[in-house]
Amino acid sequence: MDRAKASFLGRAALLSHLPPPLLSRAVQRTAPVRVRRRRELWRVGDPAEHLYFVRSGVVRVGMEIGQGHALTLRFHGKGDVCGEVGALEAALGTPAARHTDAVAHEELVVYALPIEELQLLLEGFPGVVAELAGLVSTRRREVELRLGGLPFSPVPCRVASALLQLVEPFGVRDSRGIIINLRLTHRELAGLVGSTRETVSAILSELRRAGVLQIEGKRVVLLDTDALQARAEPPG
Structure with missing residues (x-):
């Protein structure tokens, strides 16, 4: 087993409370993905097939809003989880496509956990469900508050x-x-x-x-x- 990867993923809030056998399986099934700067990790409409853990670099998540303008929703740096909304929907059996674009803002390395493995974790360890659902809820609320205030804040x-x-x-x-x-x-x-x-x-x-x-x-x-x-x- 890659000890550096195991140590990194073992500290991720989403996985840190897993029993050793489940954590070991998740580590083994998680693969590194390298993305060059300004290249896409996913695009709007892509199937949600992985949950990502940022090992290094920065991901910019956003969407096009017309006339060549892009709205940035969030930057994800080292240690962050990204792609959580589509991943949770897919893991719970809802046909899911990405609602946003994700671009490497800097040279990027992420660990990609397949949705099938996430489904096993959700079924076998309810704490993962609560952690992931909490993350989705918190981030969605932050985005809604920020976007809702745009027309009213100078x-x-x-x-x-x-x-x-x-x-x-x-x-x-x-x-x-x-x-x-x-x-x-x-x-x-x-x-x-x-x-x-x-x-x-x-x-x-x-x-x-x-x-x-x-x-x-x-x-x-x-x-x-x-x-x-x-x-x-x-x-x-």
Whole structure:
């Protein structure tokens, strides 16, 4: 058995409570998949055949919203599970196709667990059902809250909020503040907040002039998170 893979998957919240025989079987049935940057892990309409565990790199999950614009729903980094909605539907016997696109935002390695193996886990260990259903529910609620607020929240508030939400999964502290260790173009950040590149560029420039953040290449350094938090609050 690949010890590195076994150690990594054994720490995944979805699998960490499995009895050793079930965990060993899941590890053996899970295969590594490598995806080059900007290549697709899945597309809208693809059958949901695997549940994925991100070993390294970043996955961008989103959808096309017309006129060449893409809306980003979430970035998944190391240790995250992705493809959970379609995987759960398929494992429970509902014909499932992907509702989103998933693209390698950076060079990507994922471990792919076949749906058939997930079905066995769901049947043999109810804790996996609860863990996976909880993950689906939490992420769906987060997306619904964010999308529901788009028409009512000014774009500067959405940009500030999006940057703050990237702190937990991708933030690295240094002497200046917090580096968002995720390469983001202005267009990609616009896709995350449902706006245009031009608008987001103007907002970032204003935040930089105000000393709230600075830009290093395609990475953002948050210099004053309190000021950013204040800007994330819609005017009352």
